[in-house]
Amino acid sequence: MEDRLDISAKESNREVLEVMDTPERSKNSQISASLAKFEDSPVFTFLNSLSPIKPVKSTHITQTINPLSFASIPSVFTSPHVSSIRESRFLRRHQLSDPSKPEFSSDDGTKLDANKANADATDQMDEQKENGDGGDMAAEPSFGDCSKFVVDFAKEYECASPNSNLRKGCDREDKDMADYGCTSSALVPLMHEHPQRGEVNIDGVNQTTEGAPCDWEHMLSDTSELLIFESPDVRVSFSKSVDPGASFYTGIKSDMQNLHLISAVDSGEHVVEGNEAEVMSTQPGEGDEVDNAASLNNSDEQVDCEQLGFYHGMRRRCLVFEMGGARRKHLEENSISDSSAWIPSDGNMASNDQKLVLLNRGNESSRRLMPGIGLHLNALATTPKDYNIVNLDSSSSARLLIGPSSVVNLHPSNGGQGLLDNILVVATSDRDVDGLEMAVEDACPPSATAANEEINQSSPKKKRRRAEQSGEGESCKRCNCKRSKCLKLYCECFAAGVYCVEPCACIDCFNKPIHEETVLATRKQIESRNPLAFAPKVIRGSDPPLEIGDDSSKTPASARHKRGCNCKKSGCLKKYCECYQGGVGCSINCRCEGCKNAFGRKDGMEAEAEQEEEEEEEEETDASEKSVPDKSLQKIAMENDVEQNMESVPPATPLRGGRPSAQLPFSSKKKPPRSSLPSIGSSSSSFIPRQRFGKSSFLPPPPKFETIREDEIPYFLQGEGGSSDGGVQTASPNRKRVSPPHNAGGGMSPGLRSSRKLILESIPSFPSLTPNQ
DNA sequence: GAGTTTGAAACT
DNA sequence: CAGTTTCAAACTC
Structure with missing residues (x-):
């Protein structure tokens, strides 16, 4: 009894002394006295009798308590329920806890807080002691303290740190991380560093720092994991009550954490992140973004910060037309900076990749904005589903499929470049992304293909050769x-x-x-x-050309120019033709005359057209068309031969080779009722390759325009496009014939090509879509 | 590099 | 909405 009381009293004193001074001592003495009295009380005696723990010397206590504490611990780790409880506790503590243990964290701590914390700890211990529950109870509280530490630290930093505001950002993150130590491993060491701490906990539970530490460490380590793995709630709760931005990032962070969980080796990191999330969640405004971004990756936080700064410094060439995009852009920037940061750092490739993906995903999910058409550049082209992680193998080649159109290989060796490429690709697919592109490479146009190509060409100069080669430079405007x-x-x-x-x-x-x-x-x-003025001019359907036209095969990936061309003399075989320029075949939307588009002639050409056309137009087109077009075709054919194949696209040259006779008929005059637009449902498979290889698939002109997948077109846009297209179509002579009803597609988006579309739709392209049927 | 051609964009 | 003009890229030499 005596010993025990003494010990506890000493410990209490010690603790208090550590922080406070004289006043506390007197207090402690008083406490001791009171305890002595209490000792004599019947209740105390009774409790003692009940307690399995006998008043023994500290050494003994240690031995006895450890086992007990461990006993409790396992349950915690194994049982979700327990974990949940712990979580709740964690949260609760978080709420109730005073900013504590400044002594452990750093100089920022305030004495008062420290005292308070210590006092609390002492009280807690006393309570435990009084309860006579030296076993599990004791262990629990102490354990709780551990988590509390984490939380408190975070909180402390948040609230108490004088610099908190100023230091938001890299420094802060950095410091927080370091100070908190928040990795499980770090946390323990922390305790070691501060014996007092150990005493505090020990008092009620396990007295010494000897031997126990190991267990603690282990325990904490597990705990940390527990917190992360089993307490998603915690993280979520962190994000609550935070400003949207913070929440957003936190959410992303959560995702990232999850990812980390998958691959991360160091569980401690998670703990840190958890705290981090909390901390960040409380930070308002812009700072959040920075902080969050900076902290996306604990290990890389510093770098990230730098990167961030770097990125922010970069000049964005793209036009930001929408606020929504701005935010997203921000994110992307972050992602980029992160990634770029990772690049050099190397070892984290895997995680980096993952992060990259996550970021993107996060963007998509959280900010999928389909704002104005104006941002066509990228926004329209992206769909969450498009962001797929094909393979996240860090070791060999992580393959990321980012964005609708591109698959990028991330070869470690390639490292930075690959990552960059990815980023760029992502950017390409995203609306604001051009900013990224610009930043990295000047001003590459949105066209995914082009972008990829460009990007691959490491040298920025290459872009500029647009003048030199028509084929390539186009990507960069x-x-x-x-x-x-x-x-x-x-x-x-x-x-x-x-x-x-x-x-x-x-x-x-x-x-x-x-x-x-x-x-x-x-x-x-x-x-x-014209709402569609800045919209992507080319719509790429993912499915193989549904067009039945003879030349259907010509059209790669069923891509079509949204408005269609109006070529009169070029035969759609030159870049004057937007369709051709965009690397797509002409469609019913086109009002071109004598279409010989190597990528696919106007749909209508087939049946009706042929008949009528033959009659009407043989004369005009023949001579002229053949002369010029032939060259183009030849050229095209050659190109196709070389590069094609990437796609399942049929042999190039379709046009002439396909049916010379048809050519004549083509004359713009009549268009077949069919619409050439790609079907909505589409498997990106065909599409992606095309994008990835850009011009490879069909040849000549790298698409000058940005493209968008039809199924990705927002409703409003579709309507718009449809109407506009329709408008155009109707306007044109050809169109009149067709005059597709806007809603012909039934439930479909109004704008898309009607009749044909209808048909196409009936054919389920996506399994997911068909289920209903 | 200058000039021509072409078709989209803009204008009336 | 049709016709005309303007414009800049594409193309040719």
Whole structure:
């Protein structure tokens, strides 16, 4: 009895002494006295009799208690229920706990807090002692303290740290991490470093720092894992009550944590993250983003921060037309910075990849915005489903399928580059992403294909050769506007939604960040006139061309120019033709005459067209068409031969080779009722390859325009497109014939091609979609 | 590199 | 909405 009381009293004193001083001592003495009295009380005696633990010396206590504590622990780890309880406790503590143990954390702590914390701890211990429950109870509380530590630390930093605001960001994250130590392993060491701490806990439970520490460490380690693995709730709760931004990031973080869980070796990290999440969740505003971003990866936080800063510093060439995009952009930036940070750091490739993916996913899920059409650049082209993690093998080649159109291989060796590519790809698929592209590579146009190609060409200079080679440079917009001030769609840059850059030879250019307002205003104006003005011009259906036309095979991936061309003389065999330029075949939307598009002629050409056309148009087209087109075709054919094959696309050259006779008929005059638009349902399979290899598949012109998958088109856009298309179609002579009903598709989006679409739809492209049927 | 051709965009 | 003009890219030489 005596010993025990003494011990406890000493410990209490010690604790208090550590923090406070004289006043506490007197208090302690008083406490001791009171305890002595209490000792004599019948209740105490009774309790003692009940308690399996006998008042023994500290050494004994240690021995006895450890086992007990362990006994309790296992249950905790194994039982979800228990864990949940623990979680609740964790949370509760979090709420109730005072900012505590500053002494352990760092200099930031305040004395008062420390005292308070110690006092609490002492009290707690006393209570435990009084309860006479030296076994599980004792262990539990102490254990709770551990978690409490974590939480408190976090909280402390959040609330108590004088610098909290100022230090938001890298420093802070860094420090927090370090101080908290929050990895399980770190946490334990912390205790070691502060014997007092150990005493505190020990008092009620396990007295010494000897021997126990190991167990503790182990225990804590497990605990940390528990917290992370079994307490998703905790993380979630963290994000609550936070500003949206913070929540958002936290959420992402959670995801990331999950990912980490999968691959991470160090469980401790999770604990840290948990705390981190909490901390971050409480931070308001912009800081959150920064902090979160910085802390996306504990191990990389520092780097991330740097990266972040770096990235923020980067100039964004893309036009930001929508706020929604802005945020997303932010995220992407983060992702990029993270990834870039990872690149150098290497070892984390795997995790990095994962993170990258997560980020993207997070973006998509949380901010899938389909704002204005204007952002066509990327936004329209992306779909969550498109973000697939094909393979996250860090060791060999992590393969990420990011974005609708591209599959990128991340070879460790390739490392940075690969990652970058991925990022770029992602960017490509995302609306705001152009910013990324720009940042990394100047101003590559949205077209996924082009982007990929460009990107692959490590040298930025390569992009510029647009003038040199028609085929390639296109991806990067470089205008040469003289009179439009680059504020009209004439300007490729502007049309692409990017700012003009150095390589541009434009005169009097207003399409620069400096004139952002002007640009935005102009853009708005244009959009008001034509909502689809900035929308992707090419819609890529994922399914194989459903078009039945003879030349159907020609059209790769059933992609179509949204509006269709209006070529009269080029035979759709030159870049004058937008369809051709976009690497897609002409469709019913086209009003072209004498279409010879190597990628696919107008649909209608087939049946009806042929008949009528034969009659009407043989004359005109023959001569002219053949002359020019032939060259083009030949060229195309060659190109196709070389590069094609990537897709299942039928042999290039379809057009001429396919049916010369048909050509004539093509003349624009009549279009078959069928619509050439790709079916909505589409397996991205065909699509992806195409994208990935860009021009490879069909050849010549790398798509000049950004493309979007039809199924990805937002409703409003579809409607728009449909109407607009329809409008155009109806407007054109050809169209009139067809005049597809907007809603012909039935439930389908209004805009898409009617009749054909209907048919296509009936054929389930996606399993997921069909289930209903 | 200059000039021509072409078709989209813009305008009336 | 049709016709015309403007524009800049694509193309040719």
